[in-house]
Amino acid sequence: MNRSLRQARFDDGGALDEAGRDRAPAAAGSLPPAARVVVSPGVRCRETAGALGLQGAEAAELAGLDVGRRGGRTLDEVAVAEPEAMGRWLTDPSCAPHGGESVRDACVRVGRRLDALRETDGRARLVPPMDAPGTGVGF
Structure with missing residues (x-):
């Protein structure tokens, strides 16, 4: 948990927050033992892995x-400032009106990494972020 998620x-x-x-x-x-650990480069993910x-x-x-x-703005702030763009982003996973990446592109990116882990003997442990507020999409 951190300020953004909270x-x-x-x-x-x-x-991470306190x-x-x-x-x-x-x-x-x-946590059961894992043969391999893979961590997102995000600060809170690295901190979680360490903890x-x-x-x-x-x-x-x-x-x-x-x-x-x-980045750093609340859902409400964005909905007020960009209602049409926010509506498109929430309903179209291929849309990226914020200048970043689409949810679809992020899912493809993460999926490629997960597919590569099939080569791992034994259990793999991932420490990914969960940061697509309001979408139900977690990575």
Whole structure:
């Protein structure tokens, strides 16, 4: 958890908040072993991995959705400033009116990385972001 997620903001690359830093170590003991760990390059993902006691390779393909000029803004702020563009973005996964990437493109990017993990012997653990507020799309 970080400020962006807590406040329904488009991710601004911020660190874990206090609650996030407190919760992650508690989950560490409940994770089954993994043959491979892959971490998103995002700050909060690297911090989460560290708090879980996980060390792994960073994978640029697991980066959060590039939300362009919307980074750090709330859903409400964007809906008021750009109602038509926000409506298109929420209903068309191939749309990227914010100058970043579309949800569809992000899903393809992440999917390629997941497909590559099929080559892994044993369980793989991923520490990806969840940062597409209001969409139900998590990475």
